[in-house]
Amino acid sequence: MTKKTPPKKKSGNPKRSDTDVSAPDAPAKDEKLQKVLARAGLGSRREMEAWINEGRVTLDGRTAIVGDRVSDLSEIEVDGRVLSRASAESVRCLLYHKPTAEVCTRKDPEGRRTVFDRLPKVKGGRWISIGRLDYNTSGLLLFTTDGELANALMHPSAVIEREYLVRVMGEWDTETLKRLIAGVELDDGFARFTDIQDGGGDGINHWFYVVLMEGRNREVRRLWESQGLTVSRLKRVRYGEVFIPS
Structure with a gap:
C-alpha cells in the first residue's frame, strides 16, 4: 500500500496578484470651513462666517458658502491669497505683560499705542x-493664533477665574x-466678586486681591464704584491657571 504524502504548508505571506485591490486610504479630515479659518488665526468663527458671506473666501476655485466642509486636500484662498494649512494647524500662545496707556484694539482712531504694536509677527x-x-x-494678557481656542477661553461656559490686584x-x-x-x-x-483678599495698605488707599468669573467691560472698577469707592490702580495677575511672572 502506497503511503500518501501530505501537502506542504505554504510559508510566509501570500503573493498579491495583479487583480488584488488595496484597502482604501483613511478619509481625509473633514471640518467646517469657518472653523479651519478661525484656527488659522484670521479671526473668530463668527467673523469668518461674515468673510465667507462677503465672498472673500474661495474653496477649490469657487466662491465658498457658510457650511462648506473642507479636507486636508482642499485649497482655500482668502482675499486671493492661498491659506497655508500648516499655519492653520500650528497653534501659538503668548503671555504679555500689558502696561497702562495701551489699548487692546488693532488700530486706534486717536493714534494711541496698541498692545499689538509690540507683538512678534506671525507668518500666515x-x-x-x-x-x-x-x-x-x-x-x-494672553494671546493665541487659534481663534477657536480664544473663543473657548473667553466663553462664560468655560468658568475661568480672573484675578486682579486693585487699589x-x-x-x-x-x-x-x-x-x-x-x-x-x-x-x-x-x-459679583467670588473672592476678596486683603492686600494691605494705610490711610485712604487700600489694596485687595479680587476674583471674577467673567470679563465684562470695566467690571472690577464698576463694582467698587457701586460702593462709593474709586479704583486708583488695577492690575490683572492671573487668568485661570496662568499667573503673571513676578
Missing part, C-alpha cells in the same frame, strides 16, 4: 487677544466686602 496668521484690559489697566480709595468696612461678594446690580446686569 495673526494674534488674537483672549479678553481685553482697558486703557488704564495693566497686567496679564481702592475711600471708606469701606466688612459689610462693603460682603455686599461685593453677595453681588450687586450694575447697568448691564448682576455682578
